[in-house]
Amino acid sequence: MGEAIVVTSGKGGVGKTTTSANLGTALAIMGKKVCMVDTDIGLRNLDVVMGLENRIIYDLIDVADGRCRVNQALIKDKRFDELYMLPAAQTKDKNDITPDQVRQIIESLKPDYDYVIIDCPAGIEQGFRNAIAGADQAIVVTTPENAAVRDADRVIGLLEKDRFPSPKLIINRIRPNLLKNGDMLEIDDICQVLAIDLIGIVPDDEMVIRAANQGEPTVMNPSSRAAIAYRNIARRILGETVPLSQLDDKSGMFHKVKKFLGMG
Amino acid sequence: MAGKSHITIKGTKEGLVFLLDDRCEFVTLLDELHSKLDKHEKQFTGPIIHVFIKLGTRMLEEEDKERIRSVIRRQGNLIIQSIESNPPEADANSSAAPGLHTMAGIVRSGQTLEFDGHLLLLGDVNPGGAIRCTGDVYVLGALRGTVHAGSSGNEAAIIAASLMKPTQLRIAEIISRPPDEWTSAEPWMEYAFLRDGTMSIDKMTSLSRHRKELMQFKGV
Numbered sequence: 001m002g003e004a005i006v007v008t009s010g011k012g013g014v015g016k017t018t019t020s021a022n023l024g025t026a027l028a029i030m031g032k033k034v035c036m037v038d039t040d041i042g043l044r045n046l047d048v049v050m051g052l053e054n055r056i057i058y059d060l061i062d063v064a065d066g067r068c069r070v071n072q073a074l075i076k077d078k079r080f081d082e083l084y085m086l087p088a089a090q091t092k093d094k095n096d097i098t099p100d101q102v103r104q105i106i107e108s109l110k111p112d113y114d115y116v117i118i119d120c121p122a123g124i125e126q127g128f129r130n131a132i133a134g135a136d137q138a139i140v141v142t143t144p145e146n147a148a149v150r151d152a153d154r155v156i157g158l159l160e161k162d163r164f165p166s167p168k169l170i171i172n173r174i175r176p177n178l179l180k181n182g183d184m185l186e187i188d189d190i191c192q193v194l195a196i197d198l199i200g201i202v203p204d205d206e207m208v209i210r211a212a213n214q215g216e217p218t219v220m221n222p223s224s225r226a227a228i229a230y231r232n233i234a235r236r237i238l239g240e241t242v243p244l245s246q247l248d249d250k251s252g253m254f255h256k257v258k259k260f261l262g263m264g
Numbered sequence: 265m266a267g268k269s270h271i272t273i274k275g276t277k278e279g280l281v282f283l284l285d286d287r288c289e290f291v292t293l294l295d296e297l298h299s300k301l302d303k304h305e306k307q308f309t310g311p312i313i314h315v316f317i318k319l320g321t322r323m324l325e326e327e328d329k330e331r332i333r334s335v336i337r338r339q340g341n342l343i344i345q346s347i348e349s350n351p352p353e354a355d356a357n358s359s360a361a362p363g364l365h366t367m368a369g370i371v372r373s374g375q376t377l378e379f380d381g382h383l384l385l386l387g388d389v390n391p392g393g394a395i396r397c398t399g400d401v402y403v404l405g406a407l408r409g410t411v412h413a414g415s416s417g418n419e420a421a422i423i424a425a426s427l428m429k430p431t432q433l434r435i436a437e438i439i440s441r442p443p444d445e446w447t448s449a450e451p452w453m454e455y456a457f458l459r460d461g462t463m464s465i466d467k468m469t470s471l472s473r474h475r476k477e478l479m480q481f482k483g484v
Contacts, residue, residue: 146391150373150391151373153373153374153390153391153393154372154373154374154392156372157370157372157393158374160372192406193388193406195370195388
């Protein structure tokens with residue numbers, strides 16, 4: 001029985017879909033059988049980031065409404081045999097599916113996969129409730145901005161109230177030069193406010209944008225710093241102890257994180 | 265049964281009212297209830313009688329209520345209609361602490377913690393989170409959100425925090441917005457209070473001068 005992990009954030013544009021795509025791919029690189037589920041109905045784009053848009057035949061709503069079986073809607077990745085995705089519908093909206101239906105679909109996927117990665121839409125309404133319904137664990141993505149941290153805090157509150165006692169945190173799009181000048185929120189300040197386990201920090205990397213536009217997850221490109229960060233997060237999900245220090249070889253400014261985590 | 269009786273039984277139009285003393289031990293009450301019912305066993309036979317139990321200011325857990333019910337249920341014709349207690353009225357304007365309630369956790373963005381009385385929070389109040397409380401608020405953690413103390417008009421209420429970095433503070437009707445009105449980045453614990461109708465901040469050690477009525481420690 002696999003584990004279902006929802007990737008959520010509250011605020012839009014912090015990198016939920018990019019994180020889902022890269023974590024899913026990274027876990028597949030490590031030999032795990034992974035299914036990614038896009039629950040952003042009406043604004044789907046996990047398929048675009050993965051470069052699988054032109055292979056969609058059925059979608060999540062078709063499965064929920066019984067127009068097809070879940071296996072018919074799954075798209076096999078073009079790079080990995082053990083990586084699949086279930087696309088969201090583009091023509092419907094979030095209210096056309098219920099949390100119970102999503103839970104059933106996720107439950108039906110879990111026995112066949114090691115990990116089910118659920119890409120959550122922005123917001124805290126029905127789309128959010130749908131996305132978290134079938135999940136066993138939650139990853140909250142934020143960026144080092146006040147607005148994103150505020151929304152992450154709100155979402156963590158909702159997750160804790162639901163049934164996620166310990167969501168994990170990813171701080172995305174860190175720009176070391178801004179951090180150095182004190183123009184960006186410090187990582188340990190964010191961790192102090194949000195008070196949940198940090199599972200990874202991802203530097204801002206132009207290659208992520210380039211890769212997303214080419215429909216090729218960044219994590220495929222080992223020369224990208226973000227790729228290394230995503231691979232490390234995947235290894236932490238698998239239970240390995242990977243220090244966050246990997247990034248400071250170049251920059252040296254993550255020593256505070258190490259200190260915060262007791263690894264320095 | 266030595267001394268005065270702790271249970272008074274009154275007959276009313278609706279049925280019997282059992283007035284249970286709220287000062288004695290609960291076990292004493294149960295014993296007395298047993299013996300009262302045994303003694304008057306004959307009077308309690310016959311048609312169904314409704315029973316109303318009044319506990320005074322005593323607050324009981326559900327299992328203790330169930331113990332009362334099981335004692336009375338032995339008398340087949342007695343049917344319990346209600347078990348009521350009147351909680352002691354908290355005087356919102358008195359600063360003499362009617363007891364401090366302790367809670368642990370983080371008040372996160374979008375969450376509001378409301379409480380009637382004095383509150384000790386073991387945890388943080390995050391930006392966007394709020395506490396509304398009729399008495400004092402003590403935060404053993406970082407206060408980054410909003411706190412309203414003395415929310416029912418008590419101007420003597422205070423707000424104390426290990427780290428005082430609030431979004432907004434309110435005491436009674438007074439609203440204060442740091443850093444426009446005051447700033448604090450002190451590493452020691454501070455509290456906010458009203459001085460002549462304006463919000464002031466002082467370090468915790470000054471509280472004993474400000475709050476004379478609190479139990480003070482003067483050394484041994």
